[in-house]
Each structure stands twice: as C-alpha cells, then as structure tokens.
Amino acid sequence: MSRARVLVLNAALGPLDYRVPHGMTVEPGSIVVAPLGPRQLLGVVWEPERMPSDAEVGDNRLRPLLGVADAPPLGAALRRLVEWTAAYYLASPASVVRMAVASTSALEGARTATEYRATGVVPERLTPQRAQALERIGERQGLIRELAAVAGVSDAVIRGLCKAGAIEPVEVDIDSPFPLPDPAHGAPDLSPDQQAAAGTLVEAVAARRFEPTLLNGVTGSGKTEVYFEAVAQAIRNGRQTLVLLPEIALTEPFLKRFHDRFGCEPVAWHSGLRSTQRRRAWRAIATGEALVTVGARSALFLPYANLGLIVVDEAHETSFKQEDGVHYHARDVAVMRGKFEGCPVILASATPAIETRQQVELGRYAELKLPGRYGAAEMPAIEAIDLIHEPPERGRWLSPRLVAAMEATLAKGEQSLLFLNRRGYAPLTLCRTCGHRFQCPNCTAWMVEHRLTRRLACHHCGHIEPVPRVCPECQGEDTLVACGPGVERIADEVAALFPAATTAVVTSDTIWSPAKAAEFVGRMEAGDIDIVVGTQLVTKGYHFPNLTLVGVVDADLGLEGGDLRAAERTFQQIRQVSGRAGRGSKPGHVFIQTHSPKAQVMQALITGDADAFYEAETEARRDAGAPPFGRYAAIIVSSEDRATAHETAVAIGRAAPRVDGMAVYGPAPAPLAMLRGRHRYRLLVHARRALDVQDVIRDWLGALQWPPKVRVTVDIDPYNFL
Numbered sequence: 001m002s003r004a005r006v007l008v009l010n011a012a013l014g015p016l017d018y019r020v021p022h023g024m025t026v027e028p029g030s031i032v033v034a035p036l037g038p039r040q041l042l043g044v045v046w047e048p049e050r051m052p053s054d055a056e057v058g059d060n061r062l063r064p065l066l067g068v069a070d071a072p073p074l075g076a077a078l079r080r081l082v083e084w085t086a087a088y089y090l091a092s093p094a095s096v097v098r099m100a101v102a103s104t105s106a107l108e109g110a111r112t113a114t115e116y117r118a119t120g121v122v123p124e125r126l127t128p129q130r131a132q133a134l135e136r137i138g139e140r141q142g143l144i145r146e147l148a149a150v151a152g153v154s155d156a157v158i159r160g161l162c163k164a165g166a167i168e169p170v171e172v173d174i175d176s177p178f179p180l181p182d183p184a185h186g187a188p189d190l191s192p193d194q195q196a197a198a199g200t201l202v203e204a205v206a207a208r209r210f211e212p213t214l215l216n217g218v219t220g221s222g223k224t225e226v227y228f229e230a231v232a233q234a235i236r237n238g239r240q241t242l243v244l245l246p247e248i249a250l251t252e253p254f255l256k257r258f259h260d261r262f263g264c265e266p267v268a269w270h271s272g273l274r275s276t277q278r279r280r281a282w283r284a285i286a287t288g289e290a291l292v293t294v295g296a297r298s299a300l301f302l303p304y305a306n307l308g309l310i311v312v313d314e315a316h317e318t319s320f321k322q323e324d325g326v327h328y329h330a331r332d333v334a335v336m337r338g339k340f341e342g343c344p345v346i347l348a349s350a351t352p353a354i355e356t357r358q359q360v361e362l363g364r365y366a367e368l369k370l371p372g373r374y375g376a377a378e379m380p381a382i383e384a385i386d387l388i389h390e391p392p393e394r395g396r397w398l399s400p401r402l403v404a405a406m407e408a409t410l411a412k413g414e415q416s417l418l419f420l421n422r423r424g425y426a427p428l429t430l431c432r433t434c435g436h437r438f439q440c441p442n443c444t445a446w447m448v449e450h451r452l453t454r455r456l457a458c459h460h461c462g463h464i465e466p467v468p469r470v471c472p473e474c475q476g477e478d479t480l481v482a483c484g485p486g487v488e489r490i491a492d493e494v495a496a497l498f499p500a501a502t503t504a505v506v507t508s509d510t511i512w513s514p515a516k517a518a519e520f521v522g523r524m525e526a527g528d529i530d531i532v533v534g535t536q537l538v539t540k541g542y543h544f545p546n547l548t549l550v551g552v553v554d555a556d557l558g559l560e561g562g563d564l565r566a567a568e569r570t571f572q573q574i575r576q577v578s579g580r581a582g583r584g585s586k587p588g589h590v591f592i593q594t595h596s597p598k599a600q601v602m603q604a605l606i607t608g609d610a611d612a613f614y615e616a617e618t619e620a621r622r623d624a625g626a627p628p629f630g631r632y633a634a635i636i637v638s639s640e641d642r643a644t645a646h647e648t649a650v651a652i653g654r655a656a657p658r659v660d661g662m663a664v665y666g667p668a669p670a671p672l673a674m675l676r677g678r679h680r681y682r683l684l685v686h687a688r689r690a691l692d693v694q695d696v697i698r699d700w701l702g703a704l705q706w707p708p709k710v711r712v713t714v715d716i717d718p719y720n721f722l
C-alpha cells in the first residue's frame with residue numbers, strides 16, 4: 001500500500017489521503033501519525049471504499065505519513081462498529097474512533113520503569129529506622145516512594161539503603177501483566193433455574209454465536225452468578241469478556257464479587273483511571289491479554305483483540321445513554337458490537353426496558369427468566385402510604401407509619417434505607433420576606449442548597465455560590481427558607497427522630513469515587529450504618545443482607561415533568577430500590593409514600609404485577625407511535641446569543657422536508673431554556689419505525705448553514721427531553 005486513507009482524529013475533518021513512505025507498512029486499522037499543516041495528528045487507516053473522501057488528491061501531491069503506533073491495528077469488527085455508530089447517531093466517524101484510541105500514551109509502545117527491591121545485604125550502619133524499613137519491605141518490589149510508604153520511612157532512608165547496597169534497582173515493564181482469572185476458583189452450586197439459564201449462555205459462548213439474550217430475573221435471583229458462568233466459559237476459551245455497568249460507583253462491589261468468583265480482579269476501565277493505568281489497561285485489551293474488562297459505557301469502543309462475550313448489567317438503566325459528544329446508547333451499541341464480533345450479548349435486568357421486551361416479543365432477542373430469589377430470600381412485602389390520609393407531621397417528610405417501621409427495624413438491629421432522588425438539602429431556597437428565589441446565572445434552574453458544604457449549587461452546570469446571610473433582593477437578614485426536601489434534609493429529620501442511630505447520606509456528592517463506594521460498602525457490611533438516605537445511586541447492584549426496610553420518601557417525584565418514559569422509569573427505580581430489602585435470610589419490607597396510591601404504576605408496584613403494568617405501558621406507547629413502535633429524534637439548537645439561536649432554529653424548522661410518516665414539532669424553547677450560558681431551542685422529529693430518519697435529517701441539515709457560534713446537536717432516540 002503506497003497510498004493510505006486516514007481518518008484523522010479531528011471531528012471537523014473528513015478522511016484524508018497520505019503517502020506511505022518507503023519502509024513503512026500499514027494496513028486498515030493501523031494507528032498512524034499524520035501531518036496536517038504544521039501539526040501532527042493521530043489517525044486510523046481505513047478502507048478507502050468504506051470512507052469516501054470528497055477531496056481526492058493526486059499521488060504526487062500527497063504528504064507522507066510520519067509514523068505508525070506501536071500498537072495492534074483496530075480490528076475489522078471495530079471498524080464496522082465505528083461506521084455503524086457514526087451513521088446511526090449522525091456523528092463524525094472521527095469522534096467515534098476517538099473513543100477507541102482512548103489512551104495516547106498507550107501508543108508509544110512498551111516502556112520500562114525502575115523499581116527497587118531488597119538484595120539481602122545487611123548495611124554496615126544498621127540504624128533502627130533502616131532495620132525497620134528492611135523488615136517491612138521484605139520481598140516487596142516497587143518505586144522508592146511506594147517502598148518508603150510501606151516501610152513508614154522517608155524516601156531518603158530508602159535511597160540511603162540503596163547506596164549501602166541493601167536495596168537494588170530493577171528495570172520492569174511499566175505495563176505489568178494482569179492476573180489471569182481462574183474459571184474454577186469459586187464456582188457456586190447453582191439452583192436448577194440458574195443452572196438452566198447458565199447452560200444456555202455457556203453454550204452460546206462456546207459456539208461463538210451472535211445472540212442477544214435478555215437475562216430477566218427478579219432482584220436477588222442471582223443474575224450475576226448466572227452470567228459469571230458464561231464469563232467462565234469465555235475465559236476457558238481464551239476469549240475476552242466486556243461487562244458494562246451503568247455507573248462507576250458500582251465498579252467496586254463488582255470487583256469484589258468477581259474476585260470471590262475468579263480469584264483476582266478484572267481489568268477496570270472508567271474515567272477515574274490515571275494515565276498510566278489507562279495505558280496499561282488499553283494495551284492489555286488491545287493485545288488480548290486482558291481477559292475480562294469491566295467498565296462504564298466508554299469501555300464499549302476499546303479495541304478488544306478477540307471479544308467472546310458482552311454483558312450489559314442493569315441494562316434498563318438510562319445512564320447508558322450518553323448525553324454529550326456522540327449521543328449513543330451503550331446498550332444498543334453493545335448489541336451491534338456483538339453482531340460485528342460474532343459473540344453473545346447478555347442484557348441483565350430485573351426491570352427490562354420496554355424497548356428490550358419488544359425485541360424479545362419480535363423474536364430478535366432470546367429471553368431467559370429467573371423467577372424467584374436465590375435461597376431462602378423472599379421478595380419483600382410492599383405497601384403504599386397515602387400521604388393525604390397519613391401525612392407526616394408539619395414540617396416533616398416521613399409519615400408516622402414509616403417512622404414506626406424504622407423504629408422497629410432499628411430495635412431488631414437491622415438496617416433501613418430511605419430513597420429520595422434529590423441531592424442536597426432543599427430543591428428551592430427563597431426569601432420569606434420578598435419571595436426572592438435563587439436562580440443559576442447560567443441555566444434556567446433553581447440553585448439547590450447543600451448544607452453539608454454550605455453552598456448553593458446548580459445541578460446542571462456546577463455553578464456554586466455561598467449561602468448568603470442577607471437576601472440580595474430586600475436585604476432582609478436570616479430570611480431565607482428552604483422549600484421541599486432533599487436527602488440532606490431527610491437525614492436531618494432522621495437524626496432528630498433517632499439521635500442514637502448512625503445515618504449515612506449516599507449521593508454523587510458523597511460517593512464520588514470507587515474508593516468512596518468501597519468505604520460505604522465496608523461500613524454497611526460491618527453494621528456501622530443503621531439508616532441510609534440516598535438517591536438513585538443506592539437503588540441498584542448493592543447486596544446488604546441485613547438491610548430489611550426500604551422507604552420511598554416521594555414516589556410521585558419521577559412522574560413530574562412527564563416525559564414518555566416517566567411511568568416506566570418510576571416503576572423501574574422503585575422496583576430496584578425495593579429489591580435492596582430482604583436480600584438475605586430476613587424478610588424485607590417496603591413502604592412507598594405517595595399522593596396517588598391508586599395510580600397504575602403504584603398499584604403495579606404493590607401487587608408486584610409487572611406484566612400488567614408493562615402491557616398497559618406498551619399499549620399506550622403503541623397508540624402514541626412512541627418508541628419502540630415509532631421513532632423520535634431531537635434537534636437542539638443553542639447559542640450564547642438568544643436571537644441567533646432562535647433564528648437558526650426557525651430556519652431549520654422552515655426547511656423541514658415533507659416526508660410521509662414523519663412529523664416535525666417546534667422549534668420551541670427547551671424546558672431548560674438556558675444551559676451553561678447557552679440559549680436553547682428544540683425541534684422534535686417523530687417518525688414511523690421503518691423510516692430512515694437519519695437519512696432524512698442528514699440531507700435536511702446538510703443543505704443548511706448557520707453562524708459558527710450556533711451549535712446544532714442531533715439526538716437520535718432521545719431519553720432526555722430537557
């Protein structure tokens with residue numbers, strides 16, 4: 001190949017052609033360094049016929065490539081996935097391929113570092129400090145600062161020992177190999193139901209067959225144990241597994257369970273990794289050495305050398321939908337990746353999305369069911385508390401029946417969980433005298449009071465301000481009042497009710513790293529926490545056998561706003577959080593505080609009749625032509641200048657093509673009319689399922705131009721209507 005088409009990693013540029021200099025070999029998928037003007041850019045070599053270029057340059061005018069990365073080329077299946085994702089979500093291929101080439105330092109090839117270890121030589125001058133250091137270091141090997149930390153001495157002591165010959169340097173590959181999981185390590189005895197499901201999955205992995213399967217089991221039925229059997233089979237075959245989790249906070253408990261089952265931790269991939277950790281993980285994934293990778297959605301585009309299985313755990317979670325950059329849905333892209341790689345894809349959920357159920361209905365996905373909890377655990381009893389008939393005391397949020405249940409739980413030495421999906425102390429703060437409300441200067445949103453940090457914060461853009469003592473409007477002193485509860489306020493109420501109990505607030509403000517999550521899990525398991533007050537962060541994944549009571553503080557909250565999935569999401573969320581109760585041998589109890597206990601979703605939760613709820617929801621969607629029976633696409637137009645955003649949105653609306661089976665609504669100001677200082681307008685495209693709505697939008701927007709400061713974003717299959 002003397003000429004190469006290269007997808008340079010710059011979203012604004014199309015593919016470019018280069019000359020391959022003498023002595024350099026590249027193939028499709030090779031990661032290369034290409035010149036662009038005075039700059040050097042990374043790029044990936046692509047098949048020219050699959051990536052047409054609109055600016056063909058003659059051979060004699062091509063510039064030569066500058067280098068090839070010391071890393072395996074991106075495989076054909078991944079290249080097909082990049083093309084599919086770019087076409088489906090109307091994104092530039094470069095912005096998709098960038099997610100595959102996610103560690104630039106990984107491209108530099110093997111590197112070494114200097115580590116140190118004891119030689120066994122006893123130094124002539126053996127101070128007590130030196131003796132202590134050598135004893136504690138023992139057989140360990142590490143960087144100077146790591147050894148110093150282990151030994152509890154300063155770096156200088158270690159250096160001194162090195163000079164004295166008691167410690168020596170060794171050159172090591174900085175990418176130390178990952179341990180190999182052992183499929184036989186902690187194999188469980190499966191129940192007959194579990195055995196049947198696991199057998200089917202294992203068989204699909206062994207057969208290397210693309211097969212999307214919904215693993216539909218109630219909370220606590222052992223879905224993880226079951227799909228671990230499929231993982232074990234992939235390991236035995238030497239093929240890689242990717243497990244996608246909806247949230248990095250869930251990584252830590254997962255690592256622990258994986259360790260119990262396979263004797264070591266899998267490779268973790270998430271935004272919290274340091275650059276050296278990313279590099280090591282990326283290289284191990286690209287060479288095939290990393291047999292099992294667990295990660296958030298960004299792990300989906302990594303260059304696995306031989307993928308044999310993909311698991312999407314808690315597959316119904318809407319956090320799999322990426323809301324910036326490339327607006328993709330990781331669950332759907334995972335299925336496509338399985339298709340291109342030719343491997344099974346397991347979607348595990350206790351509350352599968354209607355979209356997924358419909359695929360099962362149509363026979364496109366297989367379904368395996370686990371109808372009961374594992375072992376002696378029973379599904380919890382669920383009751384509604386009608387807030388109209390049994391209201392909390394004035395100024396409080398917990399009704400007497402829930403408080404009594406908490407008291408009884410505490411007396412038995414068991415744990416309770418209160419769920420309220422609202423961070424902070426109060427969702428709205430206003431001045432009692434003049435009614436002034438605190439609004440974010442950058443967004444159409446109220447500032448939320450956080451008492452733990454003594455700040456007002458915007459949950460959309462992150463803007464924070466101190467809580468003023470004086471009202472900025474009327475100058476009244478100490479006139480600010482908090483309206484409505486957030487988790488911090490509930491925690492205050494709990495502290496007042498049960499002063500002797502230990503309460504933990506669990507939100508993204510308190511659990512912001514895997515280490516924080518691990519600490520929380522440790523305290524729960526040790527019984528150091530009596531009552532947890534948390535947001536959706538505590539609704540899933542966790543397994544605490546001593547947690548027997550769950551209280552849903554405001555079940556109606558998720559129904560406000562009313563987007564098309566509001567009822568489904570409320571059902572899923574409350575079902576999930578209920579699933580935290582009574583997972584061990586002790587029975588669980590759930591109380592749902594609501595103003596409308598007769599509402600269909602509340603009735604479905606209380607009776608546990610999920611099928612009836614889903615059937616009614618599905619029919620409502622079918623009638624409305626909503627997903628999965630019809631399709632939506634959102635077009636969001638934003639600019640710092642309101643008039644420019646509005647004009648562009650109107651121009652886009654006017655240019656909307658007339659297509660049979662497609663309607664365009666708007667533009668209208670977005671519910672979040674201003675976000676991060678940008679004014680926003682939305683158009684909503686509604687189309688019948690069979691219409692290639694991407695093609696229509698591509699032609700429609702492709703023919704238009706707008707001022708450079710206007711951003712036009714297309715969101716295919718939107719989940720967020722703000």
Ligand code: ADP
Pocket residue numbers: 188189190191194217218219220221222223224225226374543
């Ligand atoms: P799910 O993911 O369906 O909510 P889990 O896989 O977390 O359920 O299982 C719930 C609990 O039951 C876990 O502690 C798990 O280790 C345990 N468990 C499930 N199946 C088995 C089994 N066959 N043998 C031993 N423990 C099991």
Ligand code: ZN
Pocket residue numbers: 440441442443445458459460461462463676
């Ligand atoms: Zn804001």
